[in-house]
Every structure is written in structure tokens, then in C-alpha cells.
Amino acid sequence: MVRSTCIKDAAIAAFGKQLESARRIGIITHTRPDGDAIGSSLAMLRFIRSRYPRVEECRILLDTSLPSSIEFILHEEDCTSIMVAAVLGAEPIGEYIAGCDLLVVLDMNTPSRCGEIESSLRNSKAPKVLIDHHMNPEAELFDPMFSTNELSSTCELLAGVLCALQGSDDIPFECCDPLLTGITTDTNNFANSVFPATLETVSLLLKRGARRDEILYSLYNSYPERRFRLMGRLLDSGLTITENGAAIMVLDSETSEAFGIEEGDTEGFVNIPLGIGRVRLSVFAKQDAGEYRISLRSKPGCSANALAVKYFQGGGHELASGGKIPFGPSVPTKDEILSLIIRYTDEFFQAQS
Ligand code: 5GP
Numbered sequence: 365m366v367r368s369t370c371i372k373d374a375a376i377a378a379f380g381k382q383l384e385s386a387r388r389i390g391i392i393t394h395t396r397p398d399g400d401a402i403g404s405s406l407a408m409l410r411f412i413r414s415r416y417p418r419v420e421e422c423r424i425l426l427d428t429s430l431p432s433s434i435e436f437i438l439h440e441e442d443c444t445s446i447m448v449a450a451v452l453g454a455e456p457i458g459e460y461i462a463g464c465d466l467l468v469v470l471d472m473n474t475p476s477r478c479g480e481i482e483s484s485l486r487n488s489k490a491p492k493v494l495i496d497h498h499m500n501p502e503a504e505l506f507d508p509m510f511s512t513n514e515l516s517s518t519c520e521l522l523a524g525v526l527c528a529l530q531g532s533d534d535i536p537f538e539c540c541d542p543l544l545t546g547i548t549t550d551t552n553n554f555a556n557s558v559f560p561a562t563l564e565t566v567s568l569l570l571k572r573g574a575r576r577d578e579i580l581y582s583l584y585n586s587y588p589e590r591r592f593r594l595m596g597r598l599l600d601s602g603l604t605i606t607e608n609g610a611a612i613m614v615l616d617s618e619t620s621e622a623f624g625i626e627e628g629d630t631e632g633f634v635n636i637p638l639g640i641g642r643v644r645l646s647v648f649a650k651q652d653a654g655e656y657r658i659s660l661r662s663k664p665g666c667s668a669n670a671l672a673v674k675y676f677q678g679g680g681h682e683l684a685s686g687g688k689i690p691f692g693p694s695v696p697t698k699d700e701i702l703s704l705i706i707r708y709t710d711e712f713f714q715a716q717s
């Protein structure tokens with residue numbers, strides 16, 4: 365397999381040594397984990413179990429639960445190795461991390477992306493390894509670090525790291541479905557961020573037995589009906605397109621509740637308006653506890669990342685980013701949020717022209 369230039373021999377040797385000598389490992393990924401976060405965490409967990417039997421304990425530590433749309437990927441034995449701060453509280457996870465002699469951080473570039481787990485991660489004295497494809501990693505925290513944004517996903521990068529660690533392309537079968545799931549979701553089913561090496565990695569995973577048909581069925585043909593009912597409502601009467609070509613959809617809690625929406629049900633909504641010719645940027649704002657969560661997608665020439673950093677306390681990738689609009693005790697109306705986003709995007713486009 366072609367190896368990404370960010371996977372250096374010395375870093376692989378160092379990571380291999382860390383895995384050989386570790387007894388308790390924590391795998392950490394971002395809050396509200398998506399297919400890439402869960403896929404990479406699970407592949408890492410299963411790889412450690414299969415290749416490093418001297419590791420006594422290895423767990424995936426999550427801030428919030430995985431969405432039900434990704435649960436299909438879990439085996440029963442994985443479930444006992446996952447701890448969720450939103451379910452157990454942050455304390456037991458902090459205790460687990462304090463006893464770790466190695467932390468592997470996946471699909472996030474800074475501890476501030478892992479919610480309640482942030483301080484335990486920052487305070488830990490254990491070596492921290494980063495495997496990630498976001499921009500601007502907090503590099504001083506990690507050693508070794510495998511980081512590039514020239515790959516589709518953390519799962520693609522991890523596939524390369526696993527091959528390099530074992531010195532062969534024989535990725536264990538049980539890692540293949542999680543890795544393919546993350547590559548599939550982060551590329552929006554091979555619509556974006558597909559590099560020549562991405563398809564080589566996928567080819568390898570398919571040769572090793574990854575079950576692409578089952579993965580696609582679980583991801584894209586198993587949604588609850590309420591997702592499409594809400595999508596219809598939003599596209600019909602909840603979509604604003606500004607003269608500048610910013611498409612904006614705002615989903616408040618009242619509407620979410622009326623449709624019975626659960627976490628994960630609106631995954632990918634932000635991509636839909638980009639299909640409209642004159643839309644350059646799509647913004648999806650969803651009300652959450654104390655904030656509106658913001659998802660941003662853009663077409664080349666318009667930086668979703670710059671907008672996320674400047675206006676939404678967030679970041680991500682050049683064309684796919686996220687962030688938030690926090691609010692205090694008085695909850696803004698849907699129209700107030702819409703006006704605010706129109707103002708931000710107008711200002712953003714004006715600054716560019
Ligand atoms: P999504 O819109 O799918 O939630 O996120 C798109 C991209 O933006 C992902 O790569 C994700 O990691 C990143 N992202 C989402 N929310 C945030 C955030 O609050 N802060 C930062 N730095 N990145 C985010």
C-alpha cells in the first residue's frame with residue numbers, strides 16, 4: 365500500500381514500542397462521534413487486542429454516546445470496552461485515564477474537541493499519540509503524531525499506520541469494516557475528499573473482506589422515516605438562500621421534538637443545498653443544550669473552515685467544518701439565529717470580495 369508521507373519510520377518505531385510496553389491504554393476521540401471517530405477508535409481497539417496481547421486493558425473513552433446509525437458496527441465484546449462520560453459521568457473516565465500508560469487520540473486535533481474528557485487528557489502524564497486528519501493540530505501535546513489533511517479520513521490514515529506497524533498489508537479482518545465505515549462516512553460515500561490513495565486503501569480493505577454492501581445498507585438504507593419527513597419540511601419551508609449564495613437551515617428544538625428527532629437523524633442534511641448551482645456555502649444550525657450546533661459545507665473557492673473559525677468558535681476542514689453559537693439563559697428564536705447567520709455570511713463574503 366502507498367504510505368502517506370506523514371507516516372514516518374521513526375514515528376512508527378516509537379508508536380510500536382509504546383504499544384509493546386503499555387499495560388493500560390485509552391483511546392480518545394471527539395464528542396458527538398461520527399463514523400470516522402467510531403470506526404477509527406474501534407479499529408485501533410481491535411488491532412491492539414489482536415496484535416498486543418500483553419496489553420491488559422484497552423478502552424474507548426467517549427464524551428457522548430455514538431449515534432444509533434453507527435451502532436451496527438459494534439460487536440458485543442466491543443461494548444464492554446467503551447466508556448461514555450455523558451452516561452457514567454466524567455469521573456470514572458478521569459480515573460481510568462489517570463491509570464493509563466498510553467493514550468491514543470483519534471480524529472481530533474485538540475483536547476478541546478472531547479468535551480468533559482478534555483482536562484483528564486490534558487493532565488495525563490502518559491504519552492499521547494495523535495492520528496488525525498484535521499488542520500492545525502495542537503502538536504506540542506503529542507508524540508508521535510501522525511497528522512495530515514491530505515487524506516480522506518482518520519480511518520484511511522489509520523489503515524496506513526496499522527500496515528506500517530505490522531510491516532505488511534494484512535490488516536486484521538476485524539478492523540476492516542470499521543475502517544471502511546469511517547472512510548465512507550467522511551467522504552460522504554465517496555463524493556468528497558477522495559484521493560488516489562483513498563481508493564487503494566479501500567481496495568485493500570475489500571480484498572481483506574470488508575463488507576461494503578452491508579455497511580452501505582446500514583448507513584444509507586436504514587434511516588428512520590422521521591428523518592425524511594423533517595428533511596421535506598426543512599427543504600420546503602426552512603431553507604433560506606441569500607444573494608451571496610449562502611444556504612441556511614435552522615432547526616429549533618420545538619421542530620426537532622415535533623418530528624421525534626434523535627441524535628444522528630439529521631446527519632448529512634447540510635450537504636443537500638450544495639446541490640443547488642448558485643449555492644456556494646451551506647449552513648445547518650441545530651439547537652442543542654445552551655447552544656446552536658453549526659455544520660458548514662462549502663464549494664471550492666469558499667472556505668467553510670475560515671467561516672467556522674471566525675464566527676462559530678470552531679474549525680475542521682477547508683470545505684467541511686463545524687462550530688457553535690452559544691447562548692445564555694434567554695433562548696434565541698429560530699428567526700434570530702437565521703438573521704445572525706445571514707449577517708455573518710454576508711460579512712464573510714464581503715470581506716472576500
Ligand atoms: P459536522 O458538520 O459533520 O458536524 O462536522 C464537520 C467537520 O467539522 C468535522 O471534521 C468536525 O471534526 C469539524 N467540527 C465540527 N464541530 C466542530 C467544532 O465545534 N470545533 C471544531 N474545531 N471542529 C468541528
Ligand code: MN
Binds near residue numbers: 400401471497518550
Ligand atoms: Mn474525520
